[in-house]
Amino acid sequence: MRKEPVPVVHQSQLLTAPQSLFVENLIAGYADKVLLRDFSLALPPTPSFVAVLGHNGAGKTTLFRVLTGQLPYQGSVQLGGPEELRTLSGPRLARRLGYLPQRGSLDFSLSVRELVVMGRYRHHGLFSTYKLADYARADAALAQVGATHLAKQDFRQLSGGEQQLVWLAQLSLQDAPLYLLDEPTQQLDVYHRRRIFELLNTWVATENKTILCSTHDLDSLPPLAGYLLNISRPRPQLVPISLESVRAEREFLERGPA
Numbered sequence: 295m296r297k298e299p300v301p302v303v304h305q306s307q308l309l310t311a312p313q314s315l316f317v318e319n320l321i322a323g324y325a326d327k328v329l330l331r332d333f334s335l336a337l338p339p340t341p342s343f344v345a346v347l348g349h350n351g352a353g354k355t356t357l358f359r360v361l362t363g364q365l366p367y368q369g370s371v372q373l374g375g376p377e378e379l380r381t382l383s384g385p386r387l388a389r390r391l392g393y394l395p396q397r398g399s400l401d402f403s404l405s406v407r408e409l410v411v412m413g414r415y416r417h418h419g420l421f422s423t424y425k426l427a428d429y430a431r432a433d434a435a436l437a438q439v440g441a442t443h444l445a446k447q448d449f450r451q452l453s454g455g456e457q458q459l460v461w462l463a464q465l466s467l468q469d470a471p472l473y474l475l476d477e478p479t480q481q482l483d484v485y486h487r488r489r490i491f492e493l494l495n496t497w498v499a500t501e502n503k504t505i506l507c508s509t510h511d512l513d514s515l516p517p518l519a520g521y522l523l524n525i526s527r528p529r530p531q532l533v534p535i536s537l538e539s540v541r542a543e544r545e546f547l548e549r550g551p552a
């Protein structure tokens with residue numbers, strides 16, 4: 295059984311680690327509901343995959359909304375550098391972080407290929423003219439997620455699962471060191487779920503990404519390298535992924551919310 299050491303991270307390592315995330319005593323939530331209380335997390339400065347687990351409503355999306363600068367917070371968050379997250383915005387934040395929200399939609403007609411190439415917007419602006427090299431990357435990204443055959447179709451006419459693959463392809467073009475994905479396999483069949491988790495592991499191993507991925511799909515996790523982070527636990531901690539640790543978190547979640 296593969297075992298990874300639980301990471302020991304020193305805050306000083308953040309100065310040189312674009313994939314790092316350091317959260318200390320975070321308090322966040324909504325007017326009538328504090329969801330994250332005294333939440334702390336230190337990601338290793340090396341590229342890593344982290345599966346974020348928790349009951350419905352535990353606060354996984356809320357955590358991602360904090361980390362993407364959409365929700366105010368108390369405490370300290372440093373992401374890919376020593377500056378406090380609340381001082382970063384716009385392009386400075388986008389350079390450090392790519393985000394795939396749970397549900398993406400599109401209000402206008404656009405081909406899949408055009409939508410994917412927009413992942414390069416940080417380099418060109420959203421509706422600028424993209425270059426051949428950008429389209430080559432879009433085609434490669436579609437091939438990576440197994441969606442080449444969808445390239446010319448109108449995005450809005452795809453199934454939910456097909457749309458999910460396309461958003462993943464677009465995300466991969468953003469070139470950020472840290473990606474947050476909110477239940478990316480939610481609508482996928484068993485084949486595509488496994489394939490996407492393998493792809494995320496590949497992004498970590500070969501493209502030096504750190505990936506935080508919220509999921510309820512515990513069955514897909516054991517073959518992966520990385521960590522579990524169960525935010526339903528009173529003190530969420532990184533636990534190396536293994537058959538045993540996935541089983542333990544499943545048993546904990548099966549007992550229901552506290």
Ligand SMILES: Nc1ncnc2c1ncn2[C@@H]1O[C@H](COP(=O)(O)OP(=O)(O)OP(=O)(O)O)[C@@H](O)[C@H]1O
Nearest residue numbers: 324325327329348349350351352353354355356357
């Ligand atoms: N804008 C908001 N105002 C008030 N409450 C909110 C708001 N957005 C979310 N909530 C509540 O916060 C709680 C946590 O929501 P969140 O989406 O973070 O949960 P989650 O862990 O991602 O759940 P799931 O597994 O169901 O996706 C939920 O009870 C939700 O109703």
